[in-house]
Amino acid sequence: MTGRIGGTRIEVTDGGTVVASHERSVVRGSQTLLLDHYLEILSRKPGAMPGALATRQARQTGVLTSAHEQFWARARRKFGDAGGTRALIEVLLLHRGLPFPAVHAALEAVNSAGSADPNLVAIEARRITEGRRPTGSTVPSASHLRRFDRDVPVLTVYDGLLAGSVR
Numbered sequence: 001m002t003g004r005i006g007g008t009r010i011e012v013t014d015g016g017t018v019v020a021s022h023e024r025s026v027v028r029g030s031q032t033l034l035l036d037h038y039l040e041i042l043s044r045k046p047g048a049m050p051g052a053l054a055t056r057q058a059r060q061t062g063v064l065t066s067a068h069e070q071f072w073a074r075a076r077r078k079f080g081d082a083g084g085t086r087a088l089i090e091v092l093l094l095h096r097g098l099p100f101p102a103v104h105a106a107l108e109a110v111n112s113a114g115s116a117d118p119n120l121v122a123i124e125a126r127r128i129t130e131g132r133r134p135t136g137s138t139v140p141s142a143s144h145l146r147r148f149d150r151d152v153p154v155l156t157v158y159d160g161l162l163a164g165s166v167r
Helices: 035-044 054-063 066-094 101-111 118-129 144-146 156-163
Strands: 002-005 008-013 017-023
Touching: 035 054, 035 066, 066 101, 066 118, 101 118
Parallel strands: none
Antiparallel strands: 002 008, 008 017
16 A cells, blocks of 8 residues: 655555545644544444534535435434434435435435435435436325324233233
């Protein structure tokens, strides 16, 4: 492995192939952090994400867009702070394997449907990437799904059978 420090970038190569490349901080004493480098640890410690320097820098550079913020807010309302942050991290991890425009468009579609499901973002992003997106909206809105709502079953009789009190 070989490391090269240039005026604006730091690169690590292995056998002539660049295995890591990072923007060099040009202001003395400052840090340039990439949120992507911290996603695994933030998924284990989601409470650190809102105040993290990497999160602030991601907002400033446009990596964390208003669509991400809307999704994050909705996910936090639905799953709580930790669960909602993990849902956002799942979406951010999609950027590693799918083009940013596809993930962002999928995120906007899921936001317009009122969902906070990172799996739905992944499905929609893959559909967009593969060019399989129909002309209409593919993400169902929450109001269209209400017809599938059912009452929670009452299981007290079964609990009694298990306890042996009902014959």
